[in-house]
Amino acid sequence: MHIGIDLDNTILDATAAHLHFYNLASGRAFTPADVNDFYLYRMYGWNKAEREAVVARYGHDIHWNSIPYPLAAENIRELYGKHRISVITARPLQYKDVSVNWLERYEVPYHEIYFVEDKLGTCTEAEVDVLIDDGPHYAEAFARARRPVILIDQPYNGGIEREHIYRARDWQEVRQHLTDLERRLQTAD
Numbered sequence: 001m002h003i004g005i006d007l008d009n010t011i012l013d014a015t016a017a018h019l020h021f022y023n024l025a026s027g028r029a030f031t032p033a034d035v036n037d038f039y040l041y042r043m044y045g046w047n048k049a050e051r052e053a054v055v056a057r058y059g060h061d062i063h064w065n066s067i068p069y070p071l072a073a074e075n076i077r078e079l080y081g082k083h084r085i086s087v088i089t090a091r092p093l094q095y096k097d098v099s100v101n102w103l104e105r106y107e108v109p110y111h112e113i114y115f116v117e118d119k120l121g122t123c124t125e126a127e128v129d130v131l132i133d134d135g136p137h138y139a140e141a142f143a144r145a146r147r148p149v150i151l152i153d154q155p156y157n158g159g160i161e162r163e164h165i166y167r168a169r170d171w172q173e174v175r176q177h178l179t180d181l182e183r184r185l186q187t188a189d
């Protein structure tokens, strides 16, 4: 299988890292329990320009200091031996170096890495069999295109339920879905 894997809030805990630095920048004290929006900066009442200023100052530190989710790196190392792995992130290209270095730091192996906003287009072109992601808009787009997506449970994607979307609370459940999908793909051949 060709497996596409998002970075933020899929491989690593982007919420905790963003909250830490956004709180630092704003003097606020939001915690993960407050998060209800995929776009965290909106909780702080910032417009896009204000958010850009914070990100320009802290963007590198946010990404470098993010912590992997439990068993994410271990599972991807195992999958890498058997499958094609593409990391597919919508991070701006300016964060390529810190992203690549972070993946090396935590020994997360992959064959390709893409910095793209159009994940459906990229996955279609690259013949990705399944995307693992937390973004509700990506899940909807993949489901509409009848492509499977494993959706990492997050507070901002709770309402999304439809065919082709497989929910996972953690990387153990991700693995279970991948095993099921692989079996189905083999049967379909």
Ligand SMILES: [Mg+2]
Pocket: 006, 007, 008, 009, 010, 133, 134, 135
């Ligand atoms: Mg994400």
